[in-house]
Amino acid sequence: MKELHLIATAPMGLESVVARELKELGYNDLQVENSRVNFKGGLADIARTNLWLRTAGRILIHMGKFKATTFEELFEGVKALEWPEWIPADGEFPVDGRSHKSLLSSVPACQSIVKKAVVEKMKERYGTEWFPEDGSKYGIEVSLLNDEALLTLDTSGAGLHKRGYRLVSTLAPIRESMAAALVQLSRWRPERPLYDPFCGSGTILVEAAMIGWNIAPGLRRSFSSEGWSLLSKELWDAAREEAYDAVKDDIPLQISGSDIDPKAIEIAETAIKRAGFAGEIKLANIPVAKARPQGEYGVIITNPPYGERLGDDKEAEAALRQFGLMRLHYPTWSVFAISPSNQVEHYMGRPADKKRKLFNGRIQTDFYQFFGPLPPREKKHV
Incomplete structure (x- = not known):
């Protein structure tokens, strides 16, 4: 089969992170767009990228792109x-759709037109008037933007953030891909300690x-394209074998976390056990004011x-204030916090070294x- 035009979808603001992951996997011919990264590959790369990408949403096959201002053109x-x-x-080929800044603004109507067009194409090939759709799933999406239609096939099925280790979660948990x-x-x-004082479900x-152990995030789940005739079992087996061989589970980890909610700790323990850690x-199970991470030159990510997560803005503000006070005891640690609050820098007592939307x-x-000092380099013995 000819080289494929593939798409790794990306949450808004994380396109460059997804692109960096692809480059680390050896894909250098990349085009970064809003909410997606385009790259080239073959059938084996569908399996590899589904297994390995940590921050992408899905892996799609770019089927075609064309101008469509009327239903006939579509x-x-x-x-x-x-x-x-x-x-x-x-x-089975269900059709999803979306439309933005396009004359064809009715998504249900566009989905219906796409479905009819695919059926007509299938009739020409298979010489039948009816398709049972009881086989493997081939999810089609039509995305209309500025009167251009992009047609894709979804190779992932469930979003790539669904690793398989989190069966239940706390209120408004952070997605695995965002973590x-x-x-x-x-x-x-x-080699550095890592601590999360508001660990919730334990996702971070x-x-x-x-x-830390170089475990491919998709190793414990399945993908819709595993049932596709073009992607053989041998191809998927080879991709998984490569991923298993890459695991480095002999590296010591210094990862810990805490939360004031005992139910959250119970949920986190279950997820951590299912993930094998x-x-x-x-x-x-302690409040942030009593958090005492161990070690020097560590990293707090939290x-x-x-208010929306905790149900009380005053409690959330108090937690942020205690977080800022806790950090004062750890001058060698770096701190990274994701928050909609504009008070984080105030409670940390300093401007952030860097902010990212x-x-x-x-x-x-x-x-x-908030960057702390880097760990001192080990002296080389002559």
């Missing part, structure tokens, strides 16, 4: 694409441990409570970065 453009190359006669992005943006390395801690991640779900936040 129908003919979709019908011209080679759907039967991918979708077998029994394939991984925060760890990557902090430039934390496993687990994602850090997976990064019960012996590596330490938890404590998602402090705010991020969306935690649909909530606009800042990722506050």
Whole structure:
């Protein structure tokens, strides 16, 4: 098969993080756009990127892009694409859609037109009038922006943030992909201690441990394209074998966290156990004022409570104030906090060294970065 045009979708503000991940996997021919990173690859790369990307949303196949200001243009453009190359006669092919700043603004109508066009294309190939759609799933999406239609096939199925270790969660938890992005943006390395004083479901801690041991985040889950005829079991087995061989579980980890809510600690313990880090991640049921992370030159990465999560703005403000006071006891530590509050710098007693706009779900936040001193370099013996 010819080289594929693939898309790694990205949460707003994390496009450069997804691009960096792709480069580290060896994909250098990249195009970064709003909410996506385009790259080239083959069938094997569908499996590799689904398994390895920590901060992306999904891996899509770019099927075609064309101008569409009328339903006729949309129908003919979709019908011209080679759907039967991918979708077998029994394939299930639901259509999702979105439209922004386009004349074709009715998403349900656009979905219906796309479905009809794909069916007509399938009829030409398979010589039948009816498709049972009881086979593997081939999710189609039509995305209209400024009167241009982009058609894609979803290879992931459930979003890539769903790793499989978190069965239940606390109120308004941070997504696994966002937690991984925060760890990557902090430039934390496993030789340094890491602490989360508002650990909630333990997601930041687990994602850090997976990064520390180089565990591919998709190893414990399945993907919709695993059932596709073009992507053989051997191809997926090879990708998983590569990922298992890359694990470095002999690296000591200094990862710990705490939370004032005993139910949160219970949920975090379950997630940590399911992720395989019960012996590596330490938890404590204490308020932030009593948090005492161990070690020097550590990194605090956290998602402090705010009114919507905690249900009380005064309690959230008190927690931030206590967080700022706690930090004073750790002058060698670096602190990274994602929050919609504009009071973080006030309670930390200093301006952030760096701030980055991020969306935690649909909530606009800042990722506050307070850099501590770097660990001293080990002296080389001559």
